[in-house]
Amino acid sequence: MSIQKKSSKIGVPNVVYSIISLGAAILLWLFISSTEAHVVFAKPSEVFAALSKLFESGKLFVHINASLYRSLMGFILAFACALPVAFLLGWYKPLQLIFYPWIKFVKSIPPIAYISLVIVAQGVGENAKVTVIFIGCFLVMVINIFQGVQNVDLTMIKAARVLGAGDFTIFAKVVVPASLPFILVAMRLGLASSLTTLIAAELTGAQVGLGQMIQEASMYFEMDVVLMGIIIIGVIGTILDQVVSFLERRLTSWQETRTI
Amino acid sequence: MAGNQDNMMPDQNNVPKVKIRNVTKTYSSKRGDVIALNGFNLDIKENEFICVVGPSGCGKSTMLNILAGLDNATSGEILVDGNVIHGPSPDRGVVFQQYALFPWLTVKKNVEFGLRLKKLSRQEVSDIADHYIEMVGLQDFKNSYPKELSGGMKQRVAIARAYAMQPKLLLMDEPFGALDAQTRTQLQSELLKTWEEERRTCFFITHDVEEAVILAQRVIIMSARPGRIIDIVDIDIPYPRNQETKMEPKFFELKNKIWSQVYNQYLEQRK
């Protein structure tokens, strides 16, 4: 009976395992914070207290909003640019030969390395942060979507061609759907990159934001706030990832083997 | 080119549907040229079922791709209904060995893909698709995705998709090559039945001599690379044929005759 339940979508066993998993994590946390590691690793109760204090003061959402705005803004702009650029590179060989090496070159540089450059150019304001996130995200996504376009099975294109499809139809009805799994992987990597770059950018100086909050708290040795900030970032990352997973399930369930 | 000396009088029965004139194909690469085809000449009559056999690498797929318009001949020309072909056309349907279904489309949408590009109403598109899906016996799987189908079922969809376009010429490149023996026999029987009903001109490549003899009116035997035709064998076994036909002495005789020639070419290639 329980075996049959497992296969159903909202089966009880899965939930039980989730609770066990969460409980084990909290137990581990309790254990670590009860040892000497307590100096840097605050207790769950302390972290929770810090959370409610910040929540009541209203500051929590100021930080979250600021961070989310920057990372999502950078991500969305990057996605809107990466999609057409990747398809153009895949479609026109000369463009690929001219631009792709540079994209790969800049991609190999961690965004943190050129943050200073952007800050000098744009100041320490919002724009600089969005720009840095944009660049990092854009490069990651262009490369992945481009690989998707390159990987479109040639027999699929041939099949479309003998069924009477012209270039435009092949693009819209074959190349785009065939690269959809890669587009979704690109989104996932782009979001991860935007979060990483965001925190790095905020640590280098900001008025508000989760990175800045962590930075400031660590200066006053408020380790409960530091740990809380880290956990919040983790939660945000997980939620964004789940959104992409949801899209993946909806849009690419036709795939033979799922790319994670 | 224009000065071909055959008369072009349209006489329904004996004027060839397809003329393949002295087609050669050379692939150039850094390591030198590979001559894949060396003077391929063949007339295919309207409604004819032709099978092509020959050792691996002799240029069968190359010939089919050129016929489909997916590849260009290095020299020579191909006429369909008297017109030189340029590029692919829905008039020449292709069934690939690797199914080549669109995995993001359901069975029905796969079959409708080419139909939607024609000037047909939605209703017509849907009706034609339904008809051919039924012909291959997949009416219960219309809304399934390719990943939910077995290899044999996928190939049935590919055949339905090609047939639905009602092409003048059907090109099949080892369509049953990836299937197990049982499914293969079953699909052979289905294909035979369909051809006996519709008599659609077929150019069918296979490795399997038995498959060639059971299906074809004429079997083309190709030489080892560079490929050209070394013999054309008429299969004078009347239709309708079925799997029992394979027990007839005539069948054995033709099969052995063709097989020994193919085997000789295989030995030739090993040298």
Ligand SMILES: Nc1ncnc2c1ncn2[C@@H]1O[C@H](COP(=O)(O)OP(=O)(O)OP(=O)(O)O)[C@@H](O)[C@H]1O
């Ligand atoms: N794109 C290509 N570039 C270079 N050489 C090629 C190319 N395609 C095919 N060839 C060569 O042309 C020859 C004929 O290939 P082809 O695929 O037509 O063989 P085939 O008769 O279909 O073989 P098989 O029965 O194994 O499918 C082979 O020797 C192959 O190496």
Ligand SMILES: [Mg+2]
């Ligand atoms: Mg082949």
